[in-house]
Amino acid sequence: xxxxxxxxxxxxxxxxxxxxxxxxxxxxxxxxxxxxxxxxxxxxxxxxxxxxxxxxxxxxxxxxxxxxxxxxxxxxxxxxxxxxxxxxxxxxxxxxxxxxxxxxxxxxxxxxxxxxxxxxxxxxxxxxxxxxxxxxxxxxxxxxxxxxxxxxxxxxxxxxxxxxxxxxxxxxxxxxxxxxxxxxxxxxxxxxxxxxxxxxxxxxxxxxxxxxxxxxxxxxxxxxxxxxxxxxxxxxxxxxxxxxxxxxxxxxxxxxxxxxxxx
Amino acid sequence: xxxxxxxxxxxxxxxxxxxxxxxxxxxxxxxxxxxxxxxxxxxxxxxxxxxxxxxxxxxxxxxxxxxxxxxxxxxxxxxxxxxxxxxxxxxxxxxxxxxxxxxxxxxxxxxxxxxxxxxxxxxxxxxxxxxxxxxxxxxxxxxxxxxxxxxxxxxxxxxxxxxxxxxxxxxxxxxxxxxxxxxxxxxxxxxxxxxxxxxxxxxxxxxxxxxxxxxxxxxxxxxxxxxxxxxxxxxxxxxxxxxxxxxxxxxxxxxxxxxxxxxxxxxxxxxx
Numbered sequence: 001x002x003x004x005x006x007x008x009x010x011x012x013x014x015x016x017x018x019x020x021x022x023x024x025x026x027x028x029x030x031x032x033x034x035x036x037x038x039x040x041x042x043x044x045x046x047x048x049x050x051x052x053x054x055x056x057x058x059x060x061x062x063x064x065x066x067x068x069x070x071x072x073x074x075x076x077x078x079x080x081x082x083x084x085x086x087x088x089x090x091x092x093x094x095x096x097x098x099x100x101x102x103x104x105x106x107x108x109x110x111x112x113x114x115x116x117x118x119x120x121x122x123x124x125x126x127x128x129x130x131x132x133x134x135x136x137x138x139x140x141x142x143x144x145x146x147x148x149x150x151x152x153x154x155x156x157x158x159x160x161x162x163x164x165x166x167x168x169x170x171x172x173x174x175x176x177x178x179x180x181x182x183x184x185x186x187x188x189x190x191x192x193x194x195x196x197x198x199x200x201x202x203x204x205x206x207x208x209x210x211x212x213x214x215x216x217x218x219x220x221x222x223x224x225x226x227x228x229x230x231x232x233x234x235x236x237x238x239x240x241x242x243x244x245x246x247x248x249x250x251x252x253x254x255x256x257x258x259x260x261x262x263x
Numbered sequence: 264x265x266x267x268x269x270x271x272x273x274x275x276x277x278x279x280x281x282x283x284x285x286x287x288x289x290x291x292x293x294x295x296x297x298x299x300x301x302x303x304x305x306x307x308x309x310x311x312x313x314x315x316x317x318x319x320x321x322x323x324x325x326x327x328x329x330x331x332x333x334x335x336x337x338x339x340x341x342x343x344x345x346x347x348x349x350x351x352x353x354x355x356x357x358x359x360x361x362x363x364x365x366x367x368x369x370x371x372x373x374x375x376x377x378x379x380x381x382x383x384x385x386x387x388x389x390x391x392x393x394x395x396x397x398x399x400x401x402x403x404x405x406x407x408x409x410x411x412x413x414x415x416x417x418x419x420x421x422x423x424x425x426x427x428x429x430x431x432x433x434x435x436x437x438x439x440x441x442x443x444x445x446x447x448x449x450x451x452x453x454x455x456x457x458x459x460x461x462x463x464x465x466x467x468x469x470x471x472x473x474x475x476x477x478x479x480x481x482x483x484x485x486x487x488x489x490x491x492x493x494x495x496x497x498x499x500x501x502x503x504x505x506x507x508x509x510x511x512x513x514x515x516x517x518x519x520x521x522x523x524x525x526x527x528x529x530x531x532x533x534x535x
Contacts, residue, residue, distance in 0.1 A: 161354055161356045162356055162358065164356075165352075165356040166369075166373075168319070168349070168350050169349065169369070169370045169373060169376075169421075169425075170346055170370065170373055170375040170376065171373045171375075172373075172374065172375075175372075175373050175374065179369075179372055179373070180358075183358075183360055184358070184359075184360065186360075258360070260359045260360045260405055260407070261359070261360070
């Protein structure tokens with residue numbers, strides 16, 4: 001009988017997930033293998049695999065284009081991620097702890113969650129040029145507008161008894177925020193950071209399309225220019241894989257550090 | 264340890280939602296001049312908690328507290344939160360992210376107590392109180408691994424580790440099962456004897472009041488006034504025989520009589 005609260009066994013879960021992926025792969029193979037869709041539009045899975053192998057090692061140049069591109073993209077996400085955490089988390093905490101600060105900044109931040117951040121890109125190019133500064137700023141802006149409101153809500157959702165009881169014990173306002181609200185909000189702040197990083201992986205290609213010099217976005221952009229659809233697909237898969245790895249690592253880390261929160 | 268809490272002619276009025284004023288406390292005077300356990304009884308909603316928070320110097324937002332009258336601690340007018348009181352509530356607010364030990368030593372992370380109590384003394388006190396409340400073997404567990412009674416012990420320990428001169432307790436054992444409540448009452452008596460201070464304990468449990476009190480203060484409802492105030496000289500811990508004696512039952516009747524007479528809507532509990 002159907003009951004949403006009964007957890008699925010690990011093996012059953014894995015099997016069902018595998019069924020989903022495999023059936024897509026089969027349909028895809030049939031579509032391209034039977035020639036229903038041309039390779040210019042949809043490369044066959046094995047062609048994408050081949051492209052992955054070729055990108056992994058360029059015999060002519062004696063280097064791995066995929067690895068280099070991955071390192072570039074990863075470092076950009078890393079740098080922007082650090083900035084998002086260092087600036088966004090304190091801002092969100094301040095907004096969550098003080099309705100006045102929230103009143104000042106939320107009209108400046110909240111609307112951008114639904115604003116087309118990609119449309120801001122040309123402006124950034126005009127202001128900051130086409131170099132690293134523009135790319136990092138773009139990633140930062142794209143992610144920080146998600147992070148700050150989430151951090152704020154994380155702080156706000158801490159039951160007020162923890163704040164009051166700290167105050168009753170003689171905590172100053174700042175101590176009550178730093179020693180009670182912040183630690184209690186940490187698991188949800190960690191969730192916010194996970195979302196922010198995921199968002200950055202979705203924006204990385206856009207950032208790297210401009211002045212495509214290095215990075216996975218450039219790799220995809222170049223492949224598209226030469227109509228090498230297999231390489232476009234390969235690039236996309238690599239980004240998805242990277243995002244997935246980052247995501248699972250962060251979720252695992254959160255579960256480890258904040259194990260008290262699971263109850 | 265000397266301590267004095269003087270409430271003089273306290274009047275508390277709250278604005279009614281529809282306009283006008285609701286007088287919850289009316290010219291109430293109460294003096295506490297010694298380390299003793301004062302049990303504060305009264306129908307619910309009679310302003311016991313408001314009174315307790317006044318002694319702790321905690322003021323609700325947007326309402327002047329008290330409307331008139333004065334609260335003074337050791338002769339000094341009490342105008343805001345002060346450091347001599349610690350409050351224990353029914354909701355224990357133990358932190359799920361901290362171990363039992365860290366929950367108890369939490370106040371020592373605050374500047375106020377860090378300055379007052381040297382580090383070595385802090386450690387000694389925490390170890391000592393862990394023993395006293397019987398949680399020494401659970402020091403590294405977290406609150407969600409404990410029962411409700413054990414959690415309330417953590418909250419009590421967190422208050423007592425500060426050796427407060429005034430301990431304000433707002434129905435702290437109200438949510439516990441009967442057996443755990445008895446254990447906690449015995450523990451409070453034990454800890455009080457070790458470190459006497461002024462305990463003001465709000466309850467609606469008549470049995471609890473008679474078991475713990477040096478002094479019983481009964482309030483009436485709407486508005487609150489002191490309708491009875493008497494001492495119980497019997498030494499603690501008090502035996503079951505004493506609790507069932509005619510004299511004690513008479514005291515129980517006396518309190519119940521007041522509570523019924525004041526006609527408040529609240530419930531009164533007598534544990535048998």
